[in-house]
Structure formats: structure tokens, C-alpha cells
Amino acid sequence: MSRRDATAALTLPVGKRDHIQGPAGAVVTLVEYGDYECPHCGRAYPIVKEIQKRMGRRLRFVYRNFPLRESHPHAQQAAEAAEAAGTQGQFWEMHDRLFERQFALDGEYLIEYAGDLGLDVARFRKELVGGVYEPRVREDFRSGVTSGVNGTPTFFINGVRHDDSWELDPLLAALEEAAVAMR
Amino acid sequence: MADTNPVAAGPLPPGSAAPDFTLQNAPDHTVSLHDYRGQPVILAFYPADWSPVCGDQMALYNEVLSEFEGYGAKLLGISVDGVWCHGAFADDRKLHFPLLADFEPKGAVARRYGVYRDDDGFSERALFVIDGEGTIRWSYVSPIGVNPGADGILRALGAVAGERAPV
Numbered sequence: 001m002s003r004r005d006a007t008a009a010l011t012l013p014v015g016k017r018d019h020i021q022g023p024a025g026a027v028v029t030l031v032e033y034g035d036y037e038c039p040h041c042g043r044a045y046p047i048v049k050e051i052q053k054r055m056g057r058r059l060r061f062v063y064r065n066f067p068l069r070e071s072h073p074h075a076q077q078a079a080e081a082a083e084a085a086g087t088q089g090q091f092w093e094m095h096d097r098l099f100e101r102q103f104a105l106d107g108e109y110l111i112e113y114a115g116d117l118g119l120d121v122a123r124f125r126k127e128l129v130g131g132v133y134e135p136r137v138r139e140d141f142r143s144g145v146t147s148g149v150n151g152t153p154t155f156f157i158n159g160v161r162h163d164d165s166w167e168l169d170p171l172l173a174a175l176e177e178a179a180v181a182m183r
Numbered sequence: 184m185a186d187t188n189p190v191a192a193g194p195l196p197p198g199s200a201a202p203d204f205t206l207q208n209a210p211d212h213t214v215s216l217h218d219y220r221g222q223p224v225i226l227a228f229y230p231a232d233w234s235p236v237c238g239d240q241m242a243l244y245n246e247v248l249s250e251f252e253g254y255g256a257k258l259l260g261i262s263v264d265g266v267w268c269h270g271a272f273a274d275d276r277k278l279h280f281p282l283l284a285d286f287e288p289k290g291a292v293a294r295r296y297g298v299y300r301d302d303d304g305f306s307e308r309a310l311f312v313i314d315g316e317g318t319i320r321w322s323y324v325s326p327i328g329v330n331p332g333a334d335g336i337l338r339a340l341g342a343v344a345g346e347r348a349p350v
Contacts, residue, residue, distance in 0.1 A: 150332035
């Protein structure tokens with residue numbers, strides 16, 4: 001009987017390819033694998049915001065895509081839309097918009113959000129229709145699978161999967177504990 | 184199918200011959216392990232259809248199917264549910280791999296792989312990776328409430344293919 005290591009760990013280290021909020025030298029790094037159409041991720045979104053507010057510059061937050069395409073028909077395209085916005089320097093603005101408007105992720109809404117954010121809409125549309133960011137989103141997804149992501153959202157704290165609750169108090173406690181361990 | 188093999192005392196370990204079986208996956212269709220000789224097979228025993236959404240194990244495997252297929256591997260889900268139940272579940276979740284009904288005699292295949300739970304009548308949440316020659320190369324039993332993910336399967340398929348699992 002072979003058993004896996006008890007704790008799953010990130011196989012793809014945080015790096016230049018990632019979307020990152022917070023300083024590179026932050027004592028704690030929180031990575032989320034998420035899906036813009038997943039209701040649980042929608043509920044985790046304000047929790048992460050609150051944690052960022054409380055931890056300030058001690059925290060670095062990274063978001064990676066893990067769209068469950070069969071369960072959530074809009075998730076893949078929404079992920080690609082955030083990447084397309086990222087190319088125009090507005091990844092986080094689109095990320096926030098998508099989680100705040102989870103109920104409206106059809107293609108025409110994505111175009112509308114790009115306009116709201118002041119993006120080059122023609123380019124955005126062309127890249128979305130062309131599936132330009134499909135491989136990038138797939139790369140995120142594969143890195144999640146090999147890291148032991150088994151649903152969404154899945155969080156990693158300093159590279160180790162967080163298997164406890166991601167409600168505000170337990171997640172914050174785990175991050176603070178990781179911060180102490182790094183001292 | 185008849186329960187001809189002895190009941191295994193615990194999950195069959197790597198190196199064991201994978202017991203052959205024939206089970207229904209639809210009212211008019213059966214699947215046998217030996218159908219897949221020459222290619223790796225992933226047997227995913229799970230307790231029951233209709234477990235919670237989003238984090239659901241079968242939904243995850245549905246998404247990862249192309250990665251499994253990259254190794255030429257065939258995924259078979261197995262539970263003690265009957266074919267009609269499997270059909271409704273597979274339709275609802277848009278699953279693109281067979282769900283086998285270990286239904287009559289109940290749990291016979293799970294017993295032969297050593298992953299039947301006599302206390303509650305479900306199978307364990309157990310994974311077996313079987314190579315093209317029919318030898319079990321990796322097995323894993325997850326705590327019943329924990330989705331084991333796909334990383335262990337991919338590593339095992341990578342080992343079977345004699346290469347590192349892709350990242």
C-alpha cells in the first residue's frame with residue numbers, strides 16, 4: 001500500500017508568470033486556485049480581501065486559475081478574460097469584477113466589463129475569441145492538479161496546501177502561524 | 184459476476200495481479216477489465232453517486248481526463264450504485280468516463296480489491312493504477328470524506344510510463 005505525503009505542496013513555485021498582490025519580500029505567501037463561476041470561490045473572495053487588509057504588507061497573494069469547465073460552463077472563458085485584462089495591466093480589476101458579478105459571466109458581459117475598465121475592447125475581444133490565453137489557463141490548471149488541488153477554492157500557505165477551513169478566522173490564524181514560523 | 188476470487192483482507196498492494204471483472208455500466212452494456220489490456224487503467228472506487236458539488240472527486244477527474252488520456256490511460260469509476268443511478272448521475276455531472284455498477288452481488292469487486300466497508304456497505308474511496316499487463320502498480324485509500332485529488336494518479340501513470348509526471 002503506497003501512501004502519498006500527508007501534505008500536498010505546490011509543484012509550480014510562485015514566479016514571474018503569476019499574478020501577485022503584495023510585496024515580493026512578504027513573510028507569508030497565500031496562493032489560491034479558483035474558479036470565477038464557483039460559488040464557494042465567490043464566498044472566499046471577500047474573505048481574502050479582508051485578510052489582505054488585516055495583514056497588509058506581510059502578505060503576498062497569488063491567484064491561479066482552476067476552472068471546472070464541465071461543472072461551470074463560463075469558468076474557462078472568464079479565466080481567459082482575466083488573463084486578457086492582465087495583458088493590458090488590469091488583471092486584478094477584472095478578477096474583482098468577475099467575482100462581484102459571478103451571476104453574469106456570458107461573453108457579452110465580459111466584453112462589457114472590459115469596456116468599463118477602459119481596456120482596448122477590440123483587442124480584448126479578439127484575444128478572447130481567439131483563445132489566446134487558453135494554454136496559460138490550462139497551465140495553471142495542470143499545476144493545480146499536480147499540486148493536489150482537489151476542488152475550488154484550494155489555498156496554499158507558503159507552498160503547503162491548507163486543508164482546514166478557509167473561513168476568515170481559521171485562514172487568518174493559519175497565515176499568522178506561518179508568519180511566526182518564518183521568523 | 185460471480186465472486187470467484189478470495190476476498191482480500193486489505194487493499195491489494197502494488198505488484199498484485201489485478202482481479203478481472205465484468206460489470207454493467209449501462210442497462211445494456213458491460214465493461215471488463217481485460218478489455219483494456221495493453222493500456223493503463225485507473226480504477227476509482229468511490230462510496231456513492233450524488234456527493235456534494237464543486238469539490239466532488241468524479242467532477243475533478245472529468246476535468247483531468249485529458250491528462251490521463253495523455254498517458255493512454257482509461258479511467259473507470261466504480262461504486263455500489265446501480266446502472267440507473269449511475270446514468271442519472273453521469274448525465275447530471277456530464278461525466279465522460281464509465282461508471283461501473285458493483286451492484287450484484289453487491290460490492291463483490293470492491294471485496295476482491297480489499298476496499299469494501301462491511302460496516303456501512305459502501306466501498307472505500309480507493310484508487311488503483313493498473314498497468315497494461317494487468318498488474319497493480321499503485322494503490323491508495325483516502326479517508327472516506329477526503330477527495331484524494333489526481334496528483335497521486337498522475338505520478339503513478341508517470342512511473343508506469345517510465346517518465347516523470349508532467350508539470
